[in-house]
Amino acid sequence: MLSHLRTMWLVFLHLFHKRETIQYPEEKIQLHPRWRGRIVLTKDPDGGERCVGCYLCAAACPVDCIALQATEDEDGRRYPEFFRINFSRCIFCGYCEEACPTYAIQLIPDFEMAEYKRQDLVFEKEDLLIDSQGKYPGYNFYKVAGLDAGVKEKGKGDNEEEPVDIKSLLP
């Protein structure tokens, strides 16, 4: 009996608490920056596509919902010819972001992706690519990758020596 009365009292007290329910969609929810929502492809500080088409995100994806094809421009810089995410399969686990060696693929705090047709949940590169560096400003893979793909010459990257002069016998 006592416990019933106590429960009713506690419920009554909740009338005076701050409300947890918000009036979505009129009122938007505050999400943390690391919240795992919609997937985007980001760009380098100099505006180039960050994705180098290494296929690691696709390999890491547990539901295999990422498909892409790498290609190269005339400087030898790799980029995806197409990049497709089937969001009707995506489980937003974030493994792709963890696997990405160039910080290209990122999950952002946006979940408002509902569609009437399932087919509209298939996102192509045009839908994924954003004009921003996302969560990791300042990183440019080609500055640290050694090879020359039109971003910097051999030896001009971070932590690189000038190319070896193979004609020299000096130590």
Added chain:
Amino acid sequence: MPKIYIDNKSFDVKAGKNLLETCLSLGYDLPYFCWHPAMGSIGACRQCAVRVFKDEEDTKGRIVMSCMENVKEGLRMSVSDEMATAFRAQVVEWLMTNHPHDCPVCDEGGSCHLQDVTVMTGHDYRRFEYKKRTYTNQYLGPFIHHEMNRCIQCYRCVRFYRDYAGGDDLNVFSAHNHVYFGREKDGILQSPFSGNLAEVCPTGVFTDKTLKEHYTRKWDLTTAPSICQHCSLGCNTIPGERYGKLRNIVNRYNGEVNGYFLCDRGRFGYEFVNSENRITQPIIRNRTIEAVSHDLLIQHLAMLLPGQTLIGIGSPRASVESNYSLRELVGKENFYQGVNDDQVFLEQKIVDILQSGCVHTPSLKEIEEADAVLVLGEDIWNTAPIMALAVRQSVMKTAAAESLEQVPLPAWHDVAVKELVQEAKGFLANVTVLPSPLNEIAACSMQGAPDDMARLGFGIAHILNPTLPSVGVIMEKAIIIAEALKHAKRPVIITGTGGCNDGLIRAAYDIAVALKTEDRKPGLAFVLPECNSMGLAMMRAPSLEKVAGRVQNTPNVTVVILENDLYRRIPAAKADAFFRQCKNIIVLDALHNRTTEKAHVLIPAATFAEADGTFVNNEGRAQRSCQVFMPAINTIKESFKWLWEIKALLTSASNGQEKHPDELLARLESSLTQFAGISAVAPPRDFRIHGSAIPRESHRYSGRTAMLSNLAVSEPKPLQDDDSPLSFTMEGYRGMPPAPLIPSFWAPGWNSGQAVNKYQQEVGGPLKGGDPGIRLFEQTTATPVFSRDIPDAFVPRPNKWLLLPQHHIFGTGELSMYTKGIAERSPEPYITLSKWDAEQLGAVKGDLLSVKTDEKIYTFPLIIEESLQDGIVLMPAGLQGMDVWSWGAWVNITK
């Protein structure tokens, strides 16, 4: 068998091996870089360190490089020892101080030996905080991409390129920590084996440039065991597909055939499968809409065929199944080979010799182990490149074996053995029309006309067996060669159809038979022109010229041409005349060509990558090539499926019956006894391991739910394979498949092709369960019949020249030419004459000369070859778009 102890466990192991091979054969994961099973040890990379103990009491031991230590009775060693493990991790850490951070854009990633070893040793975090070394790259031609930053200085590339394959334009430059592997200056790698650098290099310094055009990681490729289509050797390959396009070809180890290596034509000649020139839809000509659906085609054929005399023309590049199906469709008496008369004559001679069982025909492995080789009139460098590589190994190994008899060194000790051998070579006699790169290692070489080469052969046979007829004057070279062959235990004679002369084949046979004694096992190897030339020749059907005669006298002829461009077989005028006489022409082929233009009904056939099929190679080894992928367009089907569908139209009894390769081979076996045993070439289609098929896709295959979602978001039903025990999915049995069904080499921790170690009975030995392939010719004790018919010596004729073909590794193939890089390296048509002949004509190099043959005049620039026999004119064989010339005919040349 010595007993050794590894981590206190005892093993009985093979003597004469080093500890690294032994550990790998026993299944230990011991990292290595510079050692290669085909090239031996040099102890350069310091990666395979183990700890060896003096005896049971010894706890201190010492670190040794396992690749440089011989197996000894009672040896105690430890692989998992803490000190050895730390040593190996340290070596990788040092190597990684300069290795760039570019795996995401490196084509080796995912099949990289350096990645595997780095993970295996446990190195994961960079402690070195100084700068990385960089190099500039070189342009190395259309096949190989160079990214020198990634180099770990293991020296495997130069050891393969120079020592193993005999190339001389790749080398190591500079000194100390600046060594550079490349060419003296930018330029195309000259060796036809350069593609192997992509597999030999443990990291991404040399990668496949054709793969780069449509890059896909190893784990994303759909792969299946296949057979190379570009010459008669039948090298085993693994083609990989993604998104409906063939992406690359890598080597599939077969201890008896190609071992670890492929030639560049085989490795890069796959792009015809992706060609825009593919036939994708059935075509019925002379209608408003020519491209038709499958049903319309069948309706049309059902109306067309009854009451017609069906004649079938087979093809040396179509599988045994397809040729047999055509033979079944048209009937035995209406089936023709689709190869010209001369070629059929030569091939028949070869099949007769091999079927007689008097002489053994060696596999490539046996050629490698030969101790004296005579190449009689075949330009194997261009017609069978991997055989040339095998011959080179035989020369090197024989020299090494002779030296090792004096000094007891282990055979795997590559540097020491090379030091000991110096310039010594085993015996090779290379007798060809033009000098070949093999001459560099030949003890004896000769250039001459085919008849003279045959006479040399008969001369040798006469010296070996004086009861055989003499050729008159005995040439000095014949004595040298005969002596060398006589002193060999395992001599091999190589000849083939490339010389267009049956005298060569008979002479080679006489020599081989004359050499046969109790303790001498000679081998006689033949080179044929195409991947299934042997399989087709074994069906013993008449030639193309015969069918032309037949069509003339028969009304209402419908000819069915199977994957064959007749304009590459007989002169254009003859082919045109033949086509004019046929009422209906039905052509099955994969690519448009001059023959398909003539077709009234054109049926799209699958290429090797989209088809199951069995091919018989030059040694009579039947090998199964499995379908790699299902073509996206469902009107592309295997020729044999089309042919059975057509047959069903004619005989209502077999209506709707689908034929599978294993059923076809079983029927073939019962109707043609020469193919006995061929049905065991691969496990039957209902073969399962623990109820599971063998998956073509890796367990890391990606994009399954997205790759087709742009077309329809609902995933289609997985593709079914009713023809083989392989599945088109990632699901299935992941353990060791039977040797003929290995879709790809992978083992836990071994993502690169080096995983092949796990599939072999012992490192460098046969695959588990035996190397794939069924040999259709067995040696018997039949009494040989010598050939006594010696051709007359070659005499140049006034104002006439003997027309002979010059084969080109890049250029001669019909299909390989669809690869851009191969087309780039193909020669322009030319006319080659000797210096004297050119002077007689008053022509200099580059002058346009006209050759008159088959009533047509061809004008090409002149090339002068000093060593060419006077009275011979050479022209390139089988260039794309060129007419076929009557090889062996006497032609006029005018300026």
